Amino acid sequence: MTWRALLREPLVQFLLVGLALFALHARVRPDPDRAMRVDPERVARARAGLAERLGRAPDDRELAAALRDALDDERMVREAVRLGLDRDDPIVRRRLIQKLRLAYESTADVDARDDAALLALRDAEPARYSAPARLALTQVLAARGRHPDPEAAARELVRRLEGGADPAELGDPGPHARRFGLRPAGDYAGMFGPEFAAALSDMPEGTWSIVQSQLGAHAVRVDDRAPAELLPLAAARPRLAADLAERRRAEAVQAALDDLRRSDPADLDALPADLAAALTEQGL
Structure with a gap:
């Protein structure tokens, strides 16, 4: 039987694949004794860590003690694993x-x-x-506590505004401006409450409406809208x-x-x- 024919045999192919996997595993598996090896690189890392912690260069005794502690920790980890202490421990499993x-x-x-x-x-x-849809508006406040009926006061504000009165000269002082540029509805919810912001969603532009808030009743006009945009x-x-x-x-x-x-x-x-x-x- 020639070598070419031999290589076509399933058993031979299986053995070759097994040998290749064994060789690969031997190359990539971690060195079990690496954690116990004290080489110049490890000493340098330990020295740097000690210097940072102490604020000065460690002497040989301090360096040796730190290396001893690290090796003892590795020994204890290995022994704990050998004894099965890592099993059935939810904290270890989670980690x-x-x-x-x-x-x-x-x-x-x-x-x-x-x-x-x-x-x-x-x-x-x-x-x-x-970016969310935005709207600009003007609001004039009939403040709660200043009017027996804030909504009735707001209706009077609407009448005068529709007649051409200047919004800046009407209404009660409040914590917010009368005019707002384009802003998301969420901004208005933060200032006046969610019910106020919800009322703006289907309000036609350029007309005065009455909207309630925790501050009182408002004469409100939507001046401009900008749609949501990518x-x-x-x-x-x-x-x-x-x-x-x-x-x-x-x-x-x-x-x-x-x-x-x-x-x-x-x-x-x-x-x-x-x-x-x-x-x-x-x-x-």
Whole structure:
């Protein structure tokens, strides 16, 4: 049998793949004794850490004590793992899960300079990355506590305003201006309350209406409106970059979990068929 024919044999191929995997594992597996190795690099790190903590250069005895403590900590960790003390401990489990999740997230390809990805995210969710609709208005207040019937006083204000009176010369003083430029409705909710802001939504432009607030009754005119508009990339970039990074990290975690589920599937044999089927649909 020739070498070429031999290489086509399934058993030979299996053995070759096994040898390759064994060699790869031998190259990439962590050195179990590295944590116990005291080399110049480790000494330099310990010296720098001590100098920062002490505010001066440590002497040899102090440096040796710090290295001894670090090695003792590693010995205790190893012994605790050997004794199984890391098992069935919810705090340890939670910390391990957190560290593994962070390791998966660190593999995410996040580039805030990827304009194409940022624009794709913005255009996929325009409502999230749009400036809200805005409106400009004039309001004249009939203050509560200054009039027996603030609404009746506001109706008189409307009559005079529709007759051409100057809003600046009418009404009671209040904590807010009479005229406002284009602002989101949320700004008005913050100043006058949510009911006041809600009343503005379907108010026609250029006409006087009466709107109630915690301050009293207002004669209100909507002077201008600007619709919601998609933010340009420059304005939306910080939020887009943060959202893209969060999405990419979540995708990296999900991809890693999918790989783990395939390599370490759950044993569902003891479950009712319907529940087992539902879990199988979830990829477990």
